[in-house]
Amino acid sequence: MAEISLPASLQDVEPVRSVRTPAQLDYTFTAGDATTRFLNGITQKKIIGQQATPQSKVYVPPRGADPELGAATPIEVEVAQVHRHPLVLRGQRRLLRRSSGPGSAASALISSVAPTCRSCTSSRRSPPTRCGSACGSKTVAERRRRHRSHPPSIKWFRPGGEPDDPNVHIPGRTTARAWAPPWVGGVAPTEALIRLRSEGGQA
Amino acid sequence: MRDIAVISFAQTPMRRAVPELNEVEMLMPAIHGAMEQVDMTIDDIGFTCSGSTDYLAGVGFSFVSTLDGVGPWPPIQESHVEMDGAWALYEAWVKLQLGEIDTALIYSYAKSSPGDLPMVLTRQLDPITVAPLWADSVSLAALQARALLDAGKATEADLAEVAARSRRSALDNPNAQLAWDRPADDLLADGYHIAPLRKSDCAPITDGAAIILAAGGVARSRSIDRLDPRHRPHRADPPPRRIRDLTVSESTRTAAANAGVADGPVDGRAAAPFTTRAHPARRDRPRRRRHDPARRAMRSGASR
Numbered sequence: 001m002a003e004i005s006l007p008a009s010l011q012d013v014e015p016v017r018s019v020r021t022p023a024q025l026d027y028t029f030t031a032g033d034a035t036t037r038f039l040n041g042i043t044q045k046k047i048i049g050q051q052a053t054p055q056s057k058v059y060v061p062p063r064g065a066d067p068e069l070g071a072a073t074p075i076e077v078e079v080a081q082v083h084r085h086p087l088v089l090r091g092q093r094r095l096l097r098r099s100s101g102p103g104s105a106a107s108a109l110i111s112s113v114a115p116t117c118r119s120c121t122s123s124r125r126s127p128p129t130r131c132g133s134a135c136g137s138k139t140v141a142e143r144r145r146r147h148r149s150h151p152p153s154i155k156w157f158r159p160g161g162e163p164d165d166p167n168v169h170i171p172g173r174t175t176a177r178a179w180a181p182p183w184v185g186g187v188a189p190t191e192a193l194i195r196l197r198s199e200g201g202q203a
Numbered sequence: 204m205r206d207i208a209v210i211s212f213a214q215t216p217m218r219r220a221v222p223e224l225n226e227v228e229m230l231m232p233a234i235h236g237a238m239e240q241v242d243m244t245i246d247d248i249g250f251t252c253s254g255s256t257d258y259l260a261g262v263g264f265s266f267v268s269t270l271d272g273v274g275p276w277p278p279i280q281e282s283h284v285e286m287d288g289a290w291a292l293y294e295a296w297v298k299l300q301l302g303e304i305d306t307a308l309i310y311s312y313a314k315s316s317p318g319d320l321p322m323v324l325t326r327q328l329d330p331i332t333v334a335p336l337w338a339d340s341v342s343l344a345a346l347q348a349r350a351l352l353d354a355g356k357a358t359e360a361d362l363a364e365v366a367a368r369s370r371r372s373a374l375d376n377p378n379a380q381l382a383w384d385r386p387a388d389d390l391l392a393d394g395y396h397i398a399p400l401r402k403s404d405c406a407p408i409t410d411g412a413a414i415i416l417a418a419g420g421v422a423r424s425r426s427i428d429r430l431d432p433r434h435r436p437h438r439a440d441p442p443p444r445r446i447r448d449l450t451v452s453e454s455t456r457t458a459a460a461n462a463g464v465a466d467g468p469v470d471g472r473a474a475a476p477f478t479t480r481a482h483p484a485r486r487d488r489p490r491r492r493r494h495d496p497a498r499r500a501m502r503s504g505a506s507r
Contacts (some may be wrong), residue, residue, distance in 0.1 A: 021335040023326065027261030027317040032225025063268050064228040070245055070274025072231060 034062040034073055047079045207299050208426030211416035213237035217380040220316035221410040226255075226265055230312045230412045231272040237308075237414040241425075245274045248416075249304025251281040254291035254311040258323050273308065280304070287311060288413060289474075293437045296430055299419045306419075312412030320408045329443055341405055344477040345397040350449040351479055352399055359399060363387040365478040366403040381407050406476040452480070 006013075031039060034050055038061045041048035050062035050073035058077045059066065066073050213236035221229050238244060245251075251273055255266050266283045275281060284291050288311025295307035321339030328334040351357045364387040373382035396402045417430065438454035441447055 019331055019335070021330065023334070025258075025261060025318055025323055025326070028222075029261070030222060030225050030314065030317060032228050033223065034228065035225065063271065064225055065231060065268075065271035066274075067271040067276040068274060070231070070234070070272055072228065 032064050034064040037076065038062050041076075041078070049077045049079045051075045051077060205300050205302065205419050206421075207296060207417055207419050207430040208421045208423070209415055209428040209430065210418050210421055210426055211237045211240040211243075212414065212427060213240070214378050214413040215312075215411045216378045217409045217411035219380060219408060219410070221314065222316070225268075226260060226262075226312060226314055227269045227272045229314065229410065230269055230310065233412050233414045234272055234308075234310060237416050241416060243306070243416070245279060245308075248273075248306050248308045249280065250295055250298050250307045251275070251279055252284065252291040252295045252298075252307065252309050253281075254284045254286050254288040254309075255313060256285055258318075258326055259320070260314040260317050261323075269312065273310075288415075290437060292415060292417070292430075295417055299417060302419075304419075307417045308414070309417060310412060310414040314410045315408045316410050327442075333443075340476075341397050341400065344405070344479055345400045347449045348399050348404070348477070348479040354450045356450050357479070359391060360387060362404050362478040363390040363401070366390055366401075369478075370403070378411070380409050380411075400477065400479075404478040 038048055038050070047060060049058035049060035051058045052066040052069045052071040052073050052075070054075065056066055056069060058079065059073060060079055062073050064072065213233045215229060215233045251270075253266055253270065255269070257263055257265050270281065270283075273279070273281075282291075282294060284294060288309065291311060292309045295309050298304055299307055321341050322337065324340040325334055325337050328338065348362065352359065367385060367387040367390055370382055371384050373379035374384060376382070390401060390403045393401045393403060396405060418426075423429075438458055440452055440454045447453070
């Protein structure tokens with residue numbers, strides 16, 4: 001850094017080395033039409049995706065535009081109930097029924113639809129890891145009531161660590177997960193398999 | 204210089220607030236409108252450039268989600284400037300001049316209503332010496348107006364005349380938020396907003412969007428405006444408050460000189476958020492042709 005020669009009147013003044021300038025701005029956030037409809041679905045315990053045409057992709061959560069078509073997404077698709085998902089429905093029931101086992105199917109579905117959908121599994125306030133064990137202390141009716149009256153919070157969500165369920169089908173997708181390429185060999189890797197591979201072992 | 208034409212223009216209705224739509228939902232109908240006028244799709248566009256400021260809506264990277272409105276997948280060639288639409292237009296113009304592309308989609312939008320706009324704009328100031336003062340945009344414009352009045356370069360009647368003329372021309376644009384026909388004397392009877400500025404001297408806070416399609420090598424019959432190269436060079440005055448005379452805009456003086464109108468009679472106007480920056484007593488403003496809805500709207504979309 002170059003030497004700065006100060007005028008005589010400033011010779012003995014303590015130099016300013018840093019300043020702290022706090023700033024806060026308040027905004028009124030506009031969710032918009034598409035996201036408002038999605039959030040209304042969440043209050044009904046439904047994950048509602050949207051698509052622009054019956055053939056195009058379903059977006060969850062919808063943000064208002066389909067980036068492939070540059071078009072609005074007026075068609076609503078309830079993601080959890082289309083295309084006969086016995087596993088998904090079972091998972092949802094287990095979730096309501098104090099599923100305490102590792103790997104709740106509902107959370108697997110939700111994590112494989114889109115990251116932000118995890119909010120659905122995480123409105124329970126108690127901190128520990130996965131929704132299944134965390135939601136056990138409330139009655140079903142009470143949880144439903146809470147779900148209706150509060151927007152979901154993601155504050156206490158922690159990934160459970162279980163692998164995604166390869167059998168979940170997302171409408172409009174040919175791969176098992178929304179953001180990943182198809183599995184090598186068509187088989188979803190388990191956590192044990194990934195650990196084995198990363199340590200140089202053979203599957 | 205390559206001949207560049209504006210072949211299509213669209214804008215949304217400018218409103219004080221659009222609370223029911225997010226930015227991409229507000230923007231999309233206008234993009235579709237501009238494309239349909241010339242029967243084009245995103246596949247026909249060589250380059251897409253947008254101008255917006257995330258601070259206005261308070262959503263970081265909000266320009267990424269608004270890009271979804273043009274259909275950017277599979278990936279397109281695009282760019283964003285944290286500036287106004289005029290600057291986005293300039294970037295596209297440069298690319299068109301280089302011959303890399305033949306068509307460009309330029310859009311500019313703003314949702315200025317979610318925050319307290321004059322306060323939000325303080326974040327554009329020097330973060331160490333000026334921003335902590337929270338000197339809002341209207342107050343700074345009032346400082347400039349005071350300097351202008353004290354220097355004798357303008358009177359309040361001059362400013363009122365600019366306001367009256369601008370709002371009267373807005374009557375031609377059904378999308379304008381504020382349009383009325385009142386004589387300048389009438390405006391002078393209004394009280395001050397922030398002295399010496401009246402509300403009529405300030406731009407209304409606006410939510411809206413404007414879209415331009417530009418192309419090179421287009422027949423004149425198909426173009427609605429030409430982008431004259433003399434108007435294109437983009438200049439800015441230095442933002443620090445103490446290093447320039449507030450009553451002089453060197454950038455507009457240079458631009459006017461380059462356009463060949465520095466000394467002649469000026470039949471155009473400056474697009475500016477405050478009357479102080481567009482009043483007729485100064486000859487150092489950029490030349491704008493009178494019927495130029497495209498450029499005017501690109502500025503009003505950002506509503507500074």
